[in-house]
Amino acid sequence: xxxxxxxEIRLAARPHGVPTHDNFEIVDTAVPSPEPGxxxxxxxxxxxxxxxxxxxxxxxxxxxxxxxxEAMQGGAIGEVVESTVDGFAPGDHVLHQSGWRTxxxxxxxxxxxxxxxxxxxxTYLGVLGMPGLTAYSGLLVSAEFTAxxxxxxxxxxxxxxxxxxxLARLKGxxxxxxSAGSAEKVRYLTEELGFDAAFNYKDGPVAEQLAxxxxxxxxxxxxxxxxxHLEAAIGSMxxxxxxxxxxxxxQYNATEPNPAPRNLMQLxxxxxxxxxxxxxxxxxxxxxxxxxxxxxxxxxxxKYSETFVDGIRNAxxxxxxxxxxxxxxxxxxxxxx
Numbered sequence: 553x554x555x556x557x558x559x560e561i562r563l564a565a566r567p568h569g570v571p572t573h574d575n576f577e578i579v580d581t582a583v584p585s586p587e588p589g590x591x592x593x594x595x596x597x598x599x600x601x602x603x604x605x606x607x608x609x610x611x612x613x614x615x616x617x618x619x620x621x622e623a624m625q626g627g628a629i630g631e632v633v634e635s636t637v638d639g640f641a642p643g644d645h646v647l648h649q650s651g652w653r654t655x656x657x658x659x660x661x662x663x664x665x666x667x668x669x670x671x672x673x674x675t676y677l678g679v680l681g682m683p684g685l686t687a688y689s690g691l692l693v694s695a696e697f698t699a700x701x702x703x704x705x706x707x708x709x710x711x712x713x714x715x716x717x718x719l720a721r722l723k724g725x726x727x728x729x730x731s732a733g734s735a736e737k738v739r740y741l742t743e744e745l746g747f748d749a750a751f752n753y754k755d756g757p758v759a760e761q762l763a764x765x766x767x768x769x770x771x772x773x774x775x776x777x778x779x780x781h782l783e784a785a786i787g788s789m790x791x792x793x794x795x796x797x798x799x800x801x802x803q804y805n806a807t808e809p810n811p812a813p814r815n816l817m818q819l820x821x822x823x824x825x826x827x828x829x830x831x832x833x834x835x836x837x838x839x840x841x842x843x844x845x846x847x848x849x850x851x852x853x854x855k856y857s858e859t860f861v862d863g864i865r866n867a868x869x870x871x872x873x874x875x876x877x878x879x880x881x882x883x884x885x886x887x888x889x
Contacts, residue, residue, distance in 0.1 A: 558583045559864050560623040560653035567608055570805045570875070575608065576868040577621075584657045586636055591646070591658050593630035598651035598885040599677040600861075600870045601626060602776075605804045614830055626651035627682060628887075629666065629673045640665075647676050654864050654887055671846065678711050678882035679849055679856040680842060682831055686798060687715035687774075688841045689834035692723075694796035694827050695772045699724030702766055704785055706730075707776030708750065709737035711856075711882035712798060716774045717747050718854050719845075729765045731758065731781065733877040740880060745855060753777075759784035769793075777802045783813035786824065795826045805875065857881030 557580045564577040586592045604626055607618045618624050628651035632644040637660045640646070646663040650656035666676045678684065690712075691697045703720040707713045708730025717728045730741045730750040741750040749765040762770075762784045771793050773785035778800025785795060803810050819826060848854040859879035861870035867885045874883045 556583045557581065558653060558655040561864065561867050562623050563608060563618045563620050565620065566610055567805075571605065571608060571868075571872060573868055573872075578865050583655050586634055586657050588636050589659065591632050591637055591640055591660065591663065592634035593646060593648065593650075593656050593658055593663070594633045595628045595630040595651065595654055595656060595864075595887045596645075597629040597674055597677060598864075598867065598887055599627035599681070600867070600874050600883040600885060601683075602799055602801050602804065602874065604871060605875060614832065623650075624652040625649055627677050628652075628656070629676060630656065645673060647681070651885075652864075652867060671849065674858055674882070674884055675849065675856070677884060678858060679715060679854065680846060683711035683882060684715055684845060685834065685838055685841050686829075686831040687712045687719060688845065689831060689837050690774060690796045690798050690829050691716050691719055691772070693834060693837070694798075694829035695774060695794045696825075697723065697725075697772055697794075700726050701771035702727040702729070702768065702790075703772040703774065704729045704731075704762060704766065704770045704788070705774045705776070706753075706781040706785075707799070707801060708732055708741055708747065709857075709880050710776060713774065713776050714741075714745055714856065714881055715854065717741065718745055720772070721746050721748075722848070722853065727766065729762070729770070731761075731777070737880060740857070753781070757784075759787050762788050772796075774798060775800070779803060779810060783815055786813055786815050786818050789818065789822055789824050791822050793822060793824045795824065797826060797828045801875070859883050860886050862886045 562577040567575045610617050647666050648663045703725050705713045705716045709732040720728050727748045730747045731753045738750045741747040751761040758780045769790040770788050773795045775797045776799045779802040857880045864887045870885050
């Protein structure tokens with residue numbers, strides 16, 4: 553009888569520019585066995601996040617780079633199949649950071665139980681997970697949002713941006729504007745998520761489209777894109793405006809340094825605050841975030857979308873698709889049911 557096998561996705565080589573399938577290696581291995589004090593978890597769902605592209609590079613950052621020849625990492629939801637730890641039993645669902653594989657051996661301090669009866673398991677990787685907390689803390693703390701602000705969100709149809717816009721609307725924004733990369737996503741923002749205005753950044757200069765959508769200027773810009781979007785936002789910013797720099801996906805695959813926004817002098821003239829933000833700095837807000845946002849999701853006052861790719865062997869396709877804008881909302885890999 554053949555022994556059961558596990559599958560993992562390894563970084564085969566560091567990409568130069570846009571990643572390709574050659575940068576990934578799919579490897580079948582034996583299912584690992586837990587030692588005393590460990591859990592064996594069978595992964596069900598895996599998160600795919602823009603930051604994973606940065607970790608494919610060998611550069612110093614807030615998280616260590618993926619190691620060539622080793623399995624990649626990321627958020628995942630799994631089911632405990634074997635436990636040597638008090639407080640965890642087979643069948644428990646747990647959140648952890650050992651995605652990109654079908655099975656993982658974990659220490660209990662590296663996992664958190666999640667309740668699939670309270671909310672779909674997938675939401676703990678999206679609207680109620682790290683992306684959700686990023687949106688919540690980035691808008692309310694980093695961008696210092698207050699009621700009456702006009703808010704612009706780039707990458708607004710993604711997992712983070714879509715929640716930023718909805719939270720701003722629910723908390724009394726004067727106007728919420730989003731940019732996205734297709735007419736379908738623009739429609740999603742305005743007709744389903746309640747954005748006051750949205751535009752397709754591929755239709756023309758971002759600065760012109762933003763100025764038309766926000767003729768009275770903006771107070772808050774939540775940046776997921778960088779580049780032209782950041783320059784346009786600075787140009788539309790009112791006095792004492794605030795920018796939360798969460799991500800700059802337009803630059804992740806660049807092979808040469810991108811020119812900075814050409815209007816940075818406006819930071820001085822308009823007394824603009826530009827603040828980088830990482831969700832790791834705001835983890836203490838997680839309980840507050842869940843207490844506030846979970847009921848809103850349950851009541852349908854906050855909506856979310858998920859894009860699924862099926863099968864661990866298709867996980868590279870999910871990351872490549874995310875980087876090219878193939879997703880609406882959260883990109884997930886459905887590993888097992």
